[in-house]
Amino acid sequence: MTITQLQALERRYAMPTYARAAVEFVRGEGARIWDSDGREYLDFFAGLSVHNAGHCHPAIVAAIREQVGRLAGSSNLYYSEPALRLCERLAESSLGGKVFLANTGTEANECAIKLVRKHAHSRGISEPEIVVLDHAFHGRTLGSLAATPRLAREDLFGPLPGGFVAVPRDDPAALREAVGERTAAVMLEPIQGEAGVFPISDEMIAAAREACDATGAVLVFDEIQTGMGRTGSLWAYERLGMGPDVLTAAKALGGGLPVGAVLTTPELGDVLTVGDHGSTFAGGPVAAAAALAALDVIADDGLLARVRDLGERFRAGLSGLDGVAEVRGRGLMVGVTLVDGLDARAVASRALEAGLVLNVPGDGMLRFLPPLVIGEHEVDEALALLEDALG
Numbered sequence: 607m608t609i610t611q612l613q614a615l616e617r618r619y620a621m622p623t624y625a626r627a628a629v630e631f632v633r634g635e636g637a638r639i640w641d642s643d644g645r646e647y648l649d650f651f652a653g654l655s656v657h658n659a660g661h662c663h664p665a666i667v668a669a670i671r672e673q674v675g676r677l678a679g680s681s682n683l684y685y686s687e688p689a690l691r692l693c694e695r696l697a698e699s700s701l702g703g704k705v706f707l708a709n710t711g712t713e714a715n716e717c718a719i720k721l722v723r724k725h726a727h728s729r730g731i732s733e734p735e736i737v738v739l740d741h742a743f744h745g746r747t748l749g750s751l752a753a754t755p756r757l758a759r760e761d762l763f764g765p766l767p768g769g770f771v772a773v774p775r776d777d778p779a780a781l782r783e784a785v786g787e788r789t790a791a792v793m794l795e796p797i798q799g800e801a802g803v804f805p806i807s808d809e810m811i812a813a814a815r816e817a818c819d820a821t822g823a824v825l826v827f828d829e830i831q832t833g834m835g836r837t838g839s840l841w842a843y844e845r846l847g848m849g850p851d852v853l854t855a856a857k858a859l860g861g862g863l864p865v866g867a868v869l870t871t872p873e874l875g876d877v878l879t880v881g882d883h884g885s886t887f888a889g890g891p892v893a894a895a896a897a898l899a900a901l902d903v904i905a906d907d908g909l910l911a912r913v914r915d916l917g918e919r920f921r922a923g924l925s926g927l928d929g930v931a932e933v934r935g936r937g938l939m940v941g942v943t944l945v946d947g948l949d950a951r952a953v954a955s956r957a958l959e960a961g962l963v964l965n966v967p968g969d970g971m972l973r974f975l976p977p978l979v980i981g982e983h984e985v986d987e988a989l990a991l992l993e994d995a996l997g
């Protein structure tokens with residue numbers, strides 16, 4: 607089908623919730639994707655930080671093929687080795703407690719919200735509050751949406767669940783002030799991705815940890831975008847010298863298939879018990895096999911060191927480009943703000959035309975989330991294509 611035909615189908619049959627670029631990608635390999643006319647692109651978006659292991663990684667494809675040809679699922683009412691091995695792998699790679707498998711990021715966050723609320727009730731808090739940061743993004747289902755101040759439009763989607771309090775993302779004093787005896791949790795992304803790649807300062811994160819420790823509240827890190835090697839360690843919190851009590855993961859976790867997860871410390875592993883939570887598809891063996899294969903690729907010290915080096919090379923290159931006012935990020939999670947007067951959407955569409963896929967998270971900003979398997983050559987190629995698109 608041509609793009610014009612696809613657009614006609616979209617207009618007639620698809621709810622108009624997405625603004626799409628006029629291109630259909632039909633094939634991928636590593637950091638390259640090809641459109642329906644056979645044109646090749648360098649993919650610095652990776653399906654929104656999903657294909658961290660690169661498109662169609664042979665080990666992930668083989669794991670999916672093998673499992674789907676044997677058994678695609680039997681429900682969570684029976685045992686399944688891939689799911690339980692994935693729980694083990696995730697717990698041992700992070701907080702050492704227990705894991706709930708979900709299908710998506712927003713579902714992982716919904717589970718975390720239920721967990722911290724139940725934990726608060728067990729501490730005698732009848733109306734628990736969750737403190738979140740301005741500009742956060744935690745997902746689109748109602749609980750996660752209520753935790754996402756800039757999209758939680760009461761006038762459009764209300765009544766939204768209550769019990770969420772937002773503080774500025776760069777004000778440790780305001781955060782300390784907001785955490786009190788009703789606080790169930792503080793929930794934050796170590797680097798705000800959808801907002802345009804804004805790292806949360808170490809002072810802010812330390813304030814959150816201290817306030818939670820002082821009050822008994824739970825610290826939740828949403829690592830749905832920052833996790834799975836994106837920032838140069840398997841989880842972004844690893845560089846902080848301290849960790850959260852609950853971590854949510856998704857996106858690249860499934861190696862391209864939808865997988866989410868909630869990871870806890872040992873103390874919080876048994877807060878949710880039989881009947882408290884569940885999902886038909888969650889932890890299905892095909893998705894779990896894909897996630898195990900994706901972890902094999904990503905949890906590799908050599909690859910993670912390269913992510914840090916390539917991230918530095920890329921950010922240094924970006925800083926030298928005309929039109930770039932600010933460069934932010936860590937590892938291969940990179941955002942820039944353009945100089946006043948440059949239209950980010952026009953830059954992105956010129957880049958796409960030249961064969962570079964990138965993202966515009968907001969006015970005047972670009973975001974880059976390449977597969978983590980790129981090399982120096984691809985970084986330099988992206989910089990050259992971007993220089994042209996900026997010019």
Ligand SMILES: Cc1ncc(COP(=O)(O)O)c(C=O)c1O
Binds near residue numbers: 743799829856857
């Ligand atoms: C930090 C963060 N949390 C949650 C989500 C929601 O994930 P999903 O789209 O899989 O529901 C996203 C998606 O962009 C995200 O970046």
